[in-house]
Amino acid sequence: MSIVIKGARILGGEPADILIEDGVVARIGQDLTGDETVEAAGLIALPGLVDLHTHLREPGREDAETVETGTRAAALGGYTAVHAMANTSPVADTAGVVEQVWRLGQEAGHCDVQPVGAVTEGLAGERLAELGAMADSAARVRVFSDDGKCVSDAVLMRRALEYVKAFDGVVAQHAQEPRLTAGAQMNEGAVSGRLGLTGWPAVAEEAIIARDCLLAAHVGSRLHVCHVSTAGSVEIIRWAKSKGWDVTAEVTPHHLLLTDDLVEDSPVGAYNPIYKVNPPLRTRADVEALRAALADGTIDVVATDHAPHPVEDKETEWAAAAMGMIGLETALRVVQEAMVDTGLLDWAGVAERMSYAPARIGRLAGHGRPIEAGSPANITLYDASVREEVDPGSYASKSRNTPYEGRTLPGRVVATFLRGRPTVLDGKLA
Amino acid sequence: MKRHLISAADLSRDDALLILDTADELARISDRSIKKLPTLRGRTVVNLFFEDSTRTRISFEAAAKRLSADVINFSAKGSSVSKGESLKDTALTLEAMGADAVVIRHGASGAPHRLAGWVRGSVVNAGDGTHEHPTQALLDAYTMRRRLGSLEGRRVTVVGDVLHSRVARSNVLLLATLGAEVTLVAPPTLLPVSVGSWPCEVSYDLDSVLPKSDVVMMLRVQRERMNAAFFPTEREYSRRYGLDRDRVARLHDEAIVMHPGPMNRGMEIAAEVADSARSTIVEQVANGVTTRMAVLYLLLGGDI
Numbered sequence: 126m127s128i129v130i131k132g133a134r135i136l137g138g139e140p141a142d143i144l145i146e147d148g149v150v151a152r153i154g155q156d157l158t159g160d161e162t163v164e165a166a167g168l169i170a171l172p173g174l175v176d177l178h179t180h181l182r183e184p185g186r187e188d189a190e191t192v193e194t195g196t197r198a199a200a201l202g203g204y205t206a207v208h209a210m211a212n213t214s215p216v217a218d219t220a221g222v223v224e225q226v227w228r229l230g231q232e233a234g235h236c237d238v239q240p241v242g243a244v245t246e247g248l249a250g251e252r253l254a255e256l257g258a259m260a261d262s263a264a265r266v267r268v269f270s271d272d273g274k275c276v277s278d279a280v281l282m283r284r285a286l287e288y289v290k291a292f293d294g295v296v297a298q299h300a301q302e303p304r305l306t307a308g309a310q311m312n313e314g315a316v317s318g319r320l321g322l323t324g325w326p327a328v329a330e331e332a333i334i335a336r337d338c339l340l341a342a343h344v345g346s347r348l349h350v351c352h353v354s355t356a357g358s359v360e361i362i363r364w365a366k367s368k369g370w371d372v373t374a375e376v377t378p379h380h381l382l383l384t385d386d387l388v389e390d391s392p393v394g395a396y397n398p399i400y401k402v403n404p405p406l407r408t409r410a411d412v413e414a415l416r417a418a419l420a421d422g423t424i425d426v427v428a429t430d431h432a433p434h435p436v437e438d439k440e441t442e443w444a445a446a447a448m449g450m451i452g453l454e455t456a457l458r459v460v461q462e463a464m465v466d467t468g469l470l471d472w473a474g475v476a477e478r479m480s481y482a483p484a485r486i487g488r489l490a491g492h493g494r495p496i497e498a499g500s501p502a503n504i505t506l507y508d509a510s511v512r513e514e515v516d517p518g519s520y521a522s523k524s525r526n527t528p529y530e531g532r533t534l535p536g537r538v539v540a541t542f543l544r545g546r547p548t549v550l551d552g553k554l555a
Numbered sequence: 556m557k558r559h560l561i562s563a564a565d566l567s568r569d570d571a572l573l574i575l576d577t578a579d580e581l582a583r584i585s586d587r588s589i590k591k592l593p594t595l596r597g598r599t600v601v602n603l604f605f606e607d608s609t610r611t612r613i614s615f616e617a618a619a620k621r622l623s624a625d626v627i628n629f630s631a632k633g634s635s636v637s638k639g640e641s642l643k644d645t646a647l648t649l650e651a652m653g654a655d656a657v658v659i660r661h662g663a664s665g666a667p668h669r670l671a672g673w674v675r676g677s678v679v680n681a682g683d684g685t686h687e688h689p690t691q692a693l694l695d696a697y698t699m700r701r702r703l704g705s706l707e708g709r710r711v712t713v714v715g716d717v718l719h720s721r722v723a724r725s726n727v728l729l730l731a732t733l734g735a736e737v738t739l740v741a742p743p744t745l746l747p748v749s750v751g752s753w754p755c756e757v758s759y760d761l762d763s764v765l766p767k768s769d770v771v772m773m774l775r776v777q778r779e780r781m782n783a784a785f786f787p788t789e790r791e792y793s794r795r796y797g798l799d800r801d802r803v804a805r806l807h808d809e810a811i812v813m814h815p816g817p818m819n820r821g822m823e824i825a826a827e828v829a830d831s832a833r834s835t836i837v838e839q840v841a842n843g844v845t846t847r848m849a850v851l852y853l854l855l856g857g858d859i
Contacts, residue, residue: 310664313748313749314748314749315749315752316749317747317749318747318748318749318750318752318753319724319749319753320664320665320686321664321683321684321685321686321687321721321724322664322665322684322685322686323685324747324748326748394668394669394671394672395665395668396664396665396666396668397669437641440641440643441641441642441643441669442642442661442663442665442666442669443663443664443665443669444662444663444664444684445642445663
């Protein structure tokens with residue numbers, strides 16, 4: 126069977142037809158025909174997006190999200206592959222659990238689910254999990270992370286960085302010095318001081334990143350830094366890259382757009398935990414530094430850190446609320462707002478940061494390939510010309526903890542193709 | 556005035572002066588043998604206390620009762636809250652019972668803001684976490700005004716654990732609104748890193764600040780803080796930041812000494828200083844009732 130996508134602007138270029146045969150891009154050209162036609166005049170064609178950092182919550186917190194609902198949300202956000210974080214219950218620290226998540230993803234079929242394995246048993250930060258068993262399993266794990274917790278023990282981090290070299294793995298570090306962030310509630314600064322909320326200082330992130338870069342260089346390993354949130358972290362990563370060290374980094378959409386003063390003053394009231402996230406929202410200066418770093422490649426990837434939570438975990442006093450925001454269904458729109466419409470990144474840059482680079486870091490064969498003859502037909506069609514209010518009621522995610530409710534954002538994902546099969550058409554699940 | 560009193564920043568200068576003037580008027584009534592006024596008859600005030608604070612609760616209770624309001628005391632211990640009920644569900648319960656005002660004390664900063672989103676009645680913050688305690692600041696300002704007259708240009712020194720103090724935050728905001736000049740004195744570990752952006756001065760040296768102070772307000776310092784390395788020992792804290800007789804001797808004759816209570820005698824304040832003629836500590840308690848009467852009266856729109 127063949128599908129032809131008519132008149133799409135690949136990476137925002139000139140309109141062209143894309144002919145898909147047997148799940149592969151067969152030809153790019155003009156006036157192509159196929160068994161089926163998808164009109165894409167005016168739409169931008171991007172390689173299917175790849176998320177390095179998603180919380181699907183299954184197994185264990187199926188009240189917040191399941192692999193089925195989370196991957197629906199991913200497809201609607203333009204994603205063809207997501208990395209499912211390991212902080213489930215039970216923790217994804219054995220071959221059995223990662224294979225379960227991987228199989229659930231296969232069954233759901235909305236996008237590929239690539240499990241991330243825990244670095245330490247039970248995320249406890251004490252003993253290495255069986256990293257090799259997860260790497261050799263059907264899930265072929267290559268990214269290992271204790272996300273949500275930091276591998277703060279320097280020796281354990283060193284060993285993990287070294288050990289995963291045997292199977293070309295990477296440790297994705299949640300950089301948070303635990304002693305400096307005991308009870309931390311929000312960015313430590315002017316706002317936290319006024320609000321009387323325990324501060325999460327930038328140095329607690331930066332100190333771990335600096336240490337990890339030095340460790341990675343010392344043992345000659347790859348390091349990936351999760352959700353970079355401060356201007357200081359950017360400087361450290363820029364320095365590490367200038368040394369030629371194999372360090373990569375991600376930033377979330379919300380850290381590219383939102384700032385900590387929303388905790389004090391927002392349309393949804395002060396102390397609204399919808400803005401509670403880890404690492405916390407930072408200052409305007411940090412946002413500017415993160416945007417610049419994403420533009421110049423110091424930060425390699427946009428990753429959602431999609432973190433679903435049920436309503437009752439957010440409709441509480443601030444200190445009692447869960448940390449995290451959902452983001453799969455708004456990520457590309459936020460990136461357009463923060464990076465493209467500001468002139469910092471073009472669509473080729475978006476493809477690099479949201480598809481090619483994350484697939485490369487995750488060693489994900491079959492994703493993150495340019496839209497050209499011979500590539501697997503993982504394609505996202507995006508209408509950048511519209512601007513709409515965010516409506517969480519329409520979300521496929523089981524949770525509603527979006528910080529963008531009531532805001533208007535540009536853009537709309539119109540269609541997503543996974544190996545030539547439409548998972549989303551006309552903005553709805555196909 | 557706004558519908559709620561959650562932060563001292565909610566009060567304009569006119570609002571604050573209106574509360575203090577109203578408290579003056581109500582104080583005259585409190586001197587009569589029959590203290591009760593009928594102004595809030597038929598109105599319901601709920602004291603919603605998630606933290607033990609007998610002093611503050613009975614102060615609000617006395618204030619509401621002297622205005623003839625019906626008072627419901629809801630303490631978290633032994634209630635549905637200890638069985639895991641959320642703040643929101645508690646709020647909806649109170650709402651269903653028809654509370655006209657909810658006085659809330661909570662260990663989490665910002666809990667009154669959240670509550671205000673879930674109830675129709677007025678919310679009065681009786682202390683939230685390490686955030687604010689606006690009626691304490693009002694009663695402190697009222698006490699200062701009675702002793703010293705107008706607060707315009709008066710120099711107020713606040714000493715102690717500013718980082719964790721809701722009293723300090725509310726006082727800095729209210730005193731700035733009323734035109735006083737505030738200086739915070741504390742070891743650097745007990746000041747927020749961003750304190751430079753506050754409308755006040757900061758000093759680490761109590762002795763140098765005392766001679767020009769009209770008011771010295773000592774904050775309670777919890778002994779547990781030294782376990783988290785905020786200061787080395789009680790003795791060292793007391794030596795550097797405690798108010799003893801020698802330090803009091805550096806004050807000018809009219810200067811007053813305040814403390815929001817409960818005190819650690821011998822730690823932040825020497826017993827003889829707490830009991831001296833300069834001390835307003837007992838007056839503060841009495842003034843708390845009249846000031847809170849004024850707040851409830853104005854928020855609930857009663858008539859004198």
